[in-house]
Amino acid sequence: QVQPVESGGGSVQAGGSLRLSCVVSGYTYSHSCVGWFRQAPGMEREGVATLYTGDGRTFYADSVKGRFTFSRDNGKNILYIQMNSLKPEDTAVYYCAASGSYVGSSPCWPISQKDFAYWGQGTQVTVSS
DSSP: EEEEEEOOOOEEEEEEEEEEEEETTOOOSSOOOEEEEEOOOSOOOOEEEEEETTTOOOOEOOOTTTTEEEEEEEEEEEEEEEESSSGGOOOOEEEEESSSSSSOOSSSSSSSSSGGGGOOOOEEEEOOO
């Protein structure tokens, strides 16, 4: 059974860095989308970054472009997002997700959250000013 599990959240001051990890056990889809999403209090969940597993191409939301980097360890089915120059507005619960079968192509954008079949439980990131 596919089950993403995130880790690495925590509290940091503005300007600091965090790296989140996501182990996606049981995931064998070679042409699919994986992504990081976040949900701030009182806000809708939004896409942060996606990666197409077929070619590794990434896409970033404008709000994190140049500060966040999405990478993966294929051999271990682990996804990472390196978050630098963090801002208080980055405070949210961060979720890792995987699409499973995907009929689209690279890059994974635009894409609906409904296209992601597997979701982690989320990890809290808090950035203080």
